[in-house]
Amino acid sequence: MPFYKNIDPNTTAGRRTIERLLALRRQLDAEVPPKTAERSILLATWNIREFDSPAYGDRIPESFYYIAEIIARFDLVAVQEVRQDLRALNRLMDILGGNWDCLFSDVTEGAQGNGERMAFLFDKRRVQTGGLASQLVLPPLESKGPDGKTVYQPATQVVRTPLMVGFKTGWTDFILTTVHILYGEDKAESPERVEEIRQVAQALKRRSEDPFEWSRNLILLGDFNIFAPTDLTMKMITDAGFIVPPELQQLPSNVQQNKFYDQIAFRVRPGRFSTTGKAGVFNFYKTVFTPQDEKLYAPEMGEGYRKASDGKPRKNPSLYYLNFWRTYQMSDHLPMWVEIRVDFSEEYLQRKLQPPA
Numbered sequence: 001m002p003f004y005k006n007i008d009p010n011t012t013a014g015r016r017t018i019e020r021l022l023a024l025r026r027q028l029d030a031e032v033p034p035k036t037a038e039r040s041i042l043l044a045t046w047n048i049r050e051f052d053s054p055a056y057g058d059r060i061p062e063s064f065y066y067i068a069e070i071i072a073r074f075d076l077v078a079v080q081e082v083r084q085d086l087r088a089l090n091r092l093m094d095i096l097g098g099n100w101d102c103l104f105s106d107v108t109e110g111a112q113g114n115g116e117r118m119a120f121l122f123d124k125r126r127v128q129t130g131g132l133a134s135q136l137v138l139p140p141l142e143s144k145g146p147d148g149k150t151v152y153q154p155a156t157q158v159v160r161t162p163l164m165v166g167f168k169t170g171w172t173d174f175i176l177t178t179v180h181i182l183y184g185e186d187k188a189e190s191p192e193r194v195e196e197i198r199q200v201a202q203a204l205k206r207r208s209e210d211p212f213e214w215s216r217n218l219i220l221l222g223d224f225n226i227f228a229p230t231d232l233t234m235k236m237i238t239d240a241g242f243i244v245p246p247e248l249q250q251l252p253s254n255v256q257q258n259k260f261y262d263q264i265a266f267r268v269r270p271g272r273f274s275t276t277g278k279a280g281v282f283n284f285y286k287t288v289f290t291p292q293d294e295k296l297y298a299p300e301m302g303e304g305y306r307k308a309s310d311g312k313p314r315k316n317p318s319l320y321y322l323n324f325w326r327t328y329q330m331s332d333h334l335p336m337w338v339e340i341r342v343d344f345s346e347e348y349l350q351r352k353l354q355p356p357a
Helices: 012-031 061-071 087-096 193-210 232-238 291-301 317-328 347-354
Strands: 042-053 075-082 101-105 117-123 128-135 140-146 150-153 163-169 172-180 218-221 262-267 274-281 336-341
Touching: 012 061, 042 061, 042 218, 042 262, 042 317, 061 087, 061 291, 075 087, 075 172, 075 218, 087 101, 087 117, 101 150, 117 163, 117 172, 163 317, 172 193, 193 218, 193 232, 193 336, 232 262
Parallel strands: 042 075, 172 218
Antiparallel strands: 042 336, 075 117, 101 117, 128 163, 140 150, 163 172, 218 262, 274 336
16 A cells, blocks of 8 residues: 555645545545455556646645555556656655556657656556566558669657556566557547557557567557547557457546547457456546535645636636646546456366367
């Protein structure tokens, strides 16, 4: 469990943090399966908004405790929007404690990279790294020249380079690839977004067909900026042979819960990897930074709560709290999770009893 030794119960903020953590635990108990089962693990993906960006300031201390409490309920979490400055990630890891570890990518250079990293946080008691760790580089494009010889041209790389890591747990090994796909135009099927998803999914498809790949079980997860499951953006994932389990297919993951930005998709060996049917999106705003908490945080929000950037009084300060300030404390995305079965010893023993073919 996370470490809470630095919470001071003698302060207003400290008591509020303790009370909210207890409520958050009750919500997690009700909505997320326990981690005690040896036959499964809990995998999650979470875009933690601007974690932490100098443009929007540091999170207040209690936010880190809430984020840690949520992450600690899972075994392995892919995190997007970790920033170049690692202070926020290091602070989170300190709270999670020595049973947790993390791997993170380098920052993708260029303005569109937005100074972001990808990261995997994992409970070492439940999950181990398998040796493979890489950022996904798209292969060169092949074509035929006038003389009939193959010509290779560099591919346009993904704006925020995906992170790809091999993990082992129980009888199972798998490769996780996490993405934060370019948003592009503000519409459902932005051409740049569609093309990035297509390139990533097809590159991973080819890897899954390579007999020398570290694992033939591939999981593609993260923030795809998909508006709806019927969009071309989703089709780019499924056309590459990735399957989104039925229990995940109708789960919007933004705060308004009207967009399907985040996804967890599988391209795995039949009979050697499966989900349990349990999955969800965890809406922490039922418990922390609720609409009813607005006035409690007015001192923390400062002048931005009362005045707009032009200095004029805000017509509706509540919208600033609901749609802006609290989403930079927690996130504008909700963590998506799925339970994965990792023990196939029963099937293995049954196969041993079968007569030779």
